[in-house]
Amino acid sequence: MRIKWPAFTKAWIWLRITDVLDRFNPYLRKLPVWAVYLAGVLPPVVWLWMGATGRLGVEPISALEHKLGEAALQLLILGLAVTPLRRYLGLNLIKFRRAIGVLAFFYVTLHLLVWLVLDVQVPQQIWADIVKRPYITVGMAGFLLLLPLALTSNDFSVRRLGPKWRSLHRLVYVGVVLGGLHYVMLVKGFQIEPLIYMAIIAVLLLLRLQKQSKRQAA
Amino acid sequence: MAHRWKNDLTHADVTPEQTYLNRRQVIAGLAGAGLAAAAGPLSAETLEPNSWEEITTYNNFYEFGTGKExxxxxxxxxxxxPWSVKIDGLVDKPGEYSFQDIMSEMTIEERxxxxxxxxxxxxxxxxxxxELADLLAMAGVQDGAKYVAFETLYRPSEMPGTAYRTxxxxxxxxxxxxxxxxxxxIMATGIYGKPMPxxxxxxxxxxxxxxxxxxxIKSIVRITLTEEEPPTSWNQLAPREYGFYSNVNPTVDHPRWSQASERRIGGGLFSKRQPxxxxxxxxxxxxxxxxxxxxAKNY
Incomplete structure (x- = not known):
């Protein structure tokens, strides 16, 4: 049964949520960006140590590969969520958006490296997989698409490219979709988790479209 | 054909785990199968069994979830x-066979x-x-039977993974x-001499x-002898990826990955692939x- 909330209850709940989130903002303002970079770099180091010492189960290669891939996707999604979080919920993460994006690329790169070096191992096999296996083609395309964004994620490039920088960095929308698709395509059977990721990506992209059409109308 | 086999082994008689572990060189496969005489050159390969932990913590049994753990x-x-297996279809003696009754008729061996x-x-x-052949003989396979169909237990209240239609x-x-x-x-009922986890x-x-x-297939509750090729789960789900035969074949790739090599579990983070x-x-x-x-066609 669908619950019909009175309008004032809805408004009250909304207010409470934004109120609670707003309390984080002063702390976030004080949090230095380098701390976010540090916190982001630590997990792969810990996972590598866990894998090397038998703490990632009996098949540490896939475990490490999957952990890195999933974290990369989560960071890409978080990056996409920064604007809506501020606009709709008043939580301000803008200061950390570059760090989130750079870390996402760092995880994607490690994920790729684990696949190349620990998983597939054989160089001829690597190329064969990229061209023959659609989910790998899609994942690889996603990586290549993110590469120029990572390379231009510095103040110099922002100044140098000017308005072109913004258009270039819109490529991240395609990159996230390719990442989510890569996950959906690789699982066996009907699995719910990759579809949840895909749904969140779709919602975040739709929020942007909605806003853009409003801007055009105005 | 009942009582063709003398039940002279119990779980207590089966080689204990330590003996397996001490025996560094084990001939591949066929202990007591009567096939040792036909053993080819491959049988000379030494196989070291995976550990109990490896075998029992890295599993695909989607009724309990899609994660390996x-x-x-x-x-x-x-x-x-209690557990029983319904044997039906083209057999002389269809019916519910209790696990105990089956075990009392069968000779347990190591493989x-x-x-x-x-x-x-x-x-x-x-x-x-x-050997599955012994169980089928117990039920009496009729002439027209050409295939054997198997079914796993489906009990949602005890199988959290079945909440999704994976x-x-x-x-x-x-x-x-x-x-x-x-x-x-074979129909396996144990590992390392212990009852099947x-x-x-x-x-x-x-x-x-x-x-x-x-x-x-695991945790079998039904075996049906049929004339027609029975539907099989993965084949139904993705016929292009999983054939009815699904024989291990390094020359026929899965559409999404190569089957030419494999990773033996237990090699750690830097384990090498092997052909x-x-x-x-x-x-x-x-x-x-x-x-x-x-x-290549009948994959």
Missing amino acids: DPARYAHLMKTE LYRFRCVEAWSMIVPWNGF IDWPYREGLRLDEAMHPLT NQNGAPLRLVVPWKYGFKS TLMFNGYEDKVASLYEGMDL
Whole structure:
């Protein structure tokens, strides 16, 4: 049964949520960006140590590969969520958006490296997989698409490219979709988790479209 | 054909784990199968079994979740006592066979087999069990039977993974009758001399060592002898990726990954891939079953 909330209850709940989130903002303002970079770099180091010492189960290669891939996707999604979080919920993460994006690329790169070096191992096999296996083609395309964004994620490039920088960095929308698709395509059977990721990506992209059409109308 | 086999082994008689572990060199496969005489050059390969921990914590049993560690975490929810297997279809004596009754009729032996998953990882498992042919003989296979269909238990209250329709439950598998009657094909009831752990398919499961692991259906509750090729779960779900035969074959790739090599579980973070063997190394014993068949088409 669908619950019909009175309008004032809805408004009250909304207010409470934004109120609670707003309390984080002063702390976030004080949090230095380098701390976010540090916190982001630590997990792969810990996972590598866990894998090397038998703490990632009996098949540490896939475990490490999957952990890195999933974290990369989560960071890409978080990056996409920064604007809506501020606009709709008043939580301000803008200061950390570059760090989130750079870390996402760092995880994607490690994920790729684990696949190349620990998983597939054989160089001829690597190329064969990229061209023959659609989910790998899609994942690889996603990586290549993110590469120029990572390379231009510095103040110099922002100044140098000017308005072109913004258009270039819109490529991240395609990159996230390719990442989510890569996950959906690789699982066996009907699995719910990759579809949840895909749904969140779709919602975040739709929020942007909605806003853009409003801007055009105005 | 009942009482053809003398039940002279119990779990207590089966080689204890320590003996396995001490025995660094074990001849591949066929202890006591009467096939030792026919052993080819591959049988000289030494197989070191995977550890109990490896075998029992890295499983695919989607009824308990799709994560490799989910079965070890949740399979204890499955009640395996009492247990019976319904044997029906083209048999002389159809009916519900209780697990105890089956065990009292069967001779349990050890089989050290390679186990190759379709996901390109592999293990060496010291199974305990009996030949499927013996169980089928107990029920009496009728002349018209050409295939054997199997079904896994489907009990949602004890199987959290079935909350999602990852697969069209219950899980189903099947074999051609000659594959089912082959002496390498066993119904496994234990590992390392211990009763089968739930996550590995308690109390009894199929093991067909020359086929990809998903053919070796777990926790069997029904066996049906049929004239027609029975529907099988993975084949129904993705016919392009999983054929009815699903013999291990390094020359026929899965559409999404290569089957030319595999990773033996237990090698750690820097484990090297090793080449996959035709029919998982049992070519000399089973290739004749597929003579004249195009294995690229009948994958």
